[in-house]
Amino acid sequence: xxxxxxxxxxxxxxxxxxxxxxxxxxxxxxxxxxxxxxxxxxxxxxxxxxxxxxxxxxxxxxxxxxxxxxxxxxxxxxxxxxxxxxxxxxxxxxxxxxxxxxxxxxxxxxxxxxxxxxxxxxxxxxxxxxxxxxxxxxxxxxxxxxxxxxxxxxxxxxxxxxxxxxxxxxxxxxxxxxxxxxxxxxxxxxxxxxxxxxxxxxxxxxxxxxxxxxxxxxxxxxxxxxxxxxxxxxxxxxxxxxxxxxxxxxxxxxxxxxxxxxxxxxxxxxxxxxxxxxxxxxxxxxxxxxxxxxxxxxxxxxxxxxxxxxxxxxxxxxxxxxxxxxxxxxxxxxxxxxxxxxx
Numbered sequence: 001x002x003x004x005x006x007x008x009x010x011x012x013x014x015x016x017x018x019x020x021x022x023x024x025x026x027x028x029x030x031x032x033x034x035x036x037x038x039x040x041x042x043x044x045x046x047x048x049x050x051x052x053x054x055x056x057x058x059x060x061x062x063x064x065x066x067x068x069x070x071x072x073x074x075x076x077x078x079x080x081x082x083x084x085x086x087x088x089x090x091x092x093x094x095x096x097x098x099x100x101x102x103x104x105x106x107x108x109x110x111x112x113x114x115x116x117x118x119x120x121x122x123x124x125x126x127x128x129x130x131x132x133x134x135x136x137x138x139x140x141x142x143x144x145x146x147x148x149x150x151x152x153x154x155x156x157x158x159x160x161x162x163x164x165x166x167x168x169x170x171x172x173x174x175x176x177x178x179x180x181x182x183x184x185x186x187x188x189x190x191x192x193x194x195x196x197x198x199x200x201x202x203x204x205x206x207x208x209x210x211x212x213x214x215x216x217x218x219x220x221x222x223x224x225x226x227x228x229x230x231x232x233x234x235x236x237x238x239x240x241x242x243x244x245x246x247x248x249x250x251x252x253x254x255x256x257x258x259x260x261x262x263x264x265x266x267x268x269x270x271x272x273x274x275x276x277x278x279x280x281x282x283x284x285x286x287x288x289x290x291x292x293x294x295x296x297x298x299x300x301x302x303x304x305x306x307x308x309x310x311x312x313x314x315x316x317x318x319x320x321x322x323x324x325x326x327x328x329x330x331x332x333x334x335x336x337x338x339x340x341x342x343x
Contacts, residue, residue: 007332007333009123011328013119013120013123015119015327018233018237019237019324020237020328022234022235022236022238022239022240022241023241024241025238026244033238034235039232042231044194045221046225046228047111047199048201049225050111050118050199051198051200051201051204052202052203052205052221054132054134055133055202055203055205055208055209056207056210057130058130058206058207059207060210061130066131066134068276069131069135069276069282070134070135070138071276072286073138073286074139076139076286077108077138077146078107078142078146080103080106080290081103081104081106081107081146081147082146084106084261085100088257091253092253092254096155096158098313098314101147101306101309101310101314102257102313104144104298105295105298105314106143106318106322107144107147108140108143108293108298109289109292110293111136111199112233113291113292113323114132116326116331117284117285117288118132119229121281121284121285126284127279127281128280128281129279133199133203135289136199136289137200137203140199140297144298148301151305151306236323239319240323255321257317258317258321261322262325262330266288266291267337268290269283269286269287269288269289269290270338272286273286280339283338283342287334287337288326288334291326294318298314298318299315302314
């Protein structure tokens, strides 16, 4: 299948078309929208389903087989925030909080983008490692911790410089978890957030129960998954289009950042996937995870740890630019890149 065929097949798939319908509803000022309670329930359903299925597969995989891919996934989600933070500070001129906030979002991953890429591979009957959801869970948190740690170190260095000049009283009186040394509180907050808890909990349940026990709930958690994803993406299309007016606040540099970095991160993900021995389908998934940006776990953590960061920047970039790009164009591009690498 050529890159053009992959692009056409993805653009005409039900999830992408539902996303486009949600965006169209905003453009024509329709009152079409999914009620908030339904959206929240769908979010929990999707992540629990991903966790259960991934855990059931993980139960039948040896630790040796998973060790390499997990190490590669950790390397990706620790490298990306370092690169993003340095680039945004050096070339974008962003403040420390804004650069760290964006680094956290782009280093972490999107569970919905993961659901979209696995749905795409399932439609095309492309096999991939069943424990792929484990990589999703592994990559959710570390980048957030790395990015916030970078902001904390930068503020500490700034405080040291100000103290050296005798003017640090006001700075030392700052509040917030970063200045109060609330790293443990931040980690507890992130780990207990519903998105992380339900994903990790689903993995644990699936691993303990195994395929035999989960067969009874397969009609609900597996067979209904594609339809639930369509309704969820309909809502996200509406949300992304609603933030289109914030593009001016992001500026041309950040718009370019939000479009270019997924491609660069996907290349990093593909290289590591190839190095750790993942299959073609697994490489497509890892590349997509590397290219994705969080808009669930990361915003919650950033609001807690970096309240001075500008939400219109990191939410517009991750949700209104990178997410639609990945869903409509990125997935077939990453698949074509993986096919070129694997031959």
